Amino acid sequence: MKQFVKNGISYLLLTLGALMLILPFIWMLVTSVQTPAAALAVPPVWLPRSLQWTNYIQAWHAAPFTRYLLNSVLVTGTTTIGQLVTSILAAFAFTHLQFYGRRILFALLISTMMVPGELLLIPNFVTLAHLHWLDTYAALIIPWLTSVFAMFALRQAFAAQPRTRYYAACIDGASNWQYLWQILVPANRTTIAAVAILQTIGAWNAFMWPLIVTNSELLWTLPVGLTAFTSDAGTNYPLLMAATVLVILPLLLVYLLLQKYIITGITKAKLSAGAGRQTPTTSTIKRENII
Numbered sequence: 001m002k003q004f005v006k007n008g009i010s011y012l013l014l015t016l017g018a019l020m021l022i023l024p025f026i027w028m029l030v031t032s033v034q035t036p037a038a039a040l041a042v043p044p045v046w047l048p049r050s051l052q053w054t055n056y057i058q059a060w061h062a063a064p065f066t067r068y069l070l071n072s073v074l075v076t077g078t079t080t081i082g083q084l085v086t087s088i089l090a091a092f093a094f095t096h097l098q099f100y101g102r103r104i105l106f107a108l109l110i111s112t113m114m115v116p117g118e119l120l121l122i123p124n125f126v127t128l129a130h131l132h133w134l135d136t137y138a139a140l141i142i143p144w145l146t147s148v149f150a151m152f153a154l155r156q157a158f159a160a161q162p163r164t165r166y167y168a169a170c171i172d173g174a175s176n177w178q179y180l181w182q183i184l185v186p187a188n189r190t191t192i193a194a195v196a197i198l199q200t201i202g203a204w205n206a207f208m209w210p211l212i213v214t215n216s217e218l219l220w221t222l223p224v225g226l227t228a229f230t231s232d233a234g235t236n237y238p239l240l241m242a243a244t245v246l247v248i249l250p251l252l253l254v255y256l257l258l259q260k261y262i263i264t265g266i267t268k269a270k271l272s273a274g275a276g277r278q279t280p281t282t283s284t285i286k287r288e289n290i291i
Contacts, residue, residue, distance in 0.1 A: 082145035
C-alpha cells in the first residue's frame with residue numbers, strides 16, 4: 001500500500017510538471033487558429049468556435065519564409081557539421097596526442113565556457129566589421145564552426161575509451177587518422193549524435209546573433225523572420241503563433257524520425273557501460289575496421 005501511494009504521488013507530480021511544460025505549446029497551437037479578437041479575449045478562449053486554418057497560409061506569405069527556411073537550413077547544417085568535425089579533431093588531440101602545453105590549453109578553453117555569451121557579442125561584432133563580413137553568410141556561419149562544449153563532451157567520451165585499444169590498433173598498423181574515424185568515432189556515435197542534436201537545436205533557434213550581424217532580409221533566418229509580425233501598430237498574435245508553429249515543426253519532425261534511434265543508442269550505451277569494460281586485445285579489433 002505504501003508503494004502504491006508513493007507511485008501515485010510520483011505520477012501525479014510528473015503529470016502536473018508535464019502539463020505545466022506543455023501548456024505554452026497548447027496555447028500557441030490554439031492561438032494560431034484563432035481570430036485576432038479571440039486571441040486577445042479575457043479570459044482566454046481555449047476552445048475556439050471556428051478554426052482559422054488560413055492563418056498558416058497568411059503567415060507563410062506575409063514574409064519571404066521560403067528564403068528564411070533555406071537560410072536556416074544552410075546555417076544549421078554547416079555550423080553543426082563544422083562543430084562536429086572540429087570538436088572530434090580537438091577531442092582526439094587532447095586525449096591521444098602528446099604536445100607541450102596540452103593541459104594548459106585545455107584549461108584555457110574550458111575557462112571560456114564561464115564567460116557569458118552576451119559579453120562576446122560586441123568583440124565578435126567589431127571583429128567581423130574589420131573583416132567586412134557583416135551582412136554576409138560568413139558572419140552567420142564561420143564564428144560558430146567551433147564549440148568548446150562539444151569539444152569538452154567528446155573529449156570526455158574519448159578519454160573513457162580503453163587506452164589499450166589505441167595501442168592494439170597501432171600494432172596492427174593503423175594510423176591516427178584511421179583509428180579516429182574507423183574505431184573511435186563509431187564507438188562514440190551515441191555521444192556524437194547527442195552533441196549534434198544539441199548543436200542543431202541551438203543553431204536553428206539562434207535569434208540574437210543573426211539579428212545583429214544581418215541587415216538584409218535575404219539573410220534572415222526563421223527566428224529573425226518572426227519579427228515581421230511585430231510593428232508599431234502592435235502584434236498580430238494569431239499569425240505570429242502560426243509562423244512559430246511552422247518554425248518549430250522541422251525540429252519536431254526530426255525528433256520524431258530519429259526518436260527510436262536516439263532511444264536505441266542510449267539503451268546500448270547503458271548496457272555496454274557495465275559489460276563493455278573488458279580490456280581489448282589485438283585479436284578483438286577486426287582488421288577490416290582498421291585498414
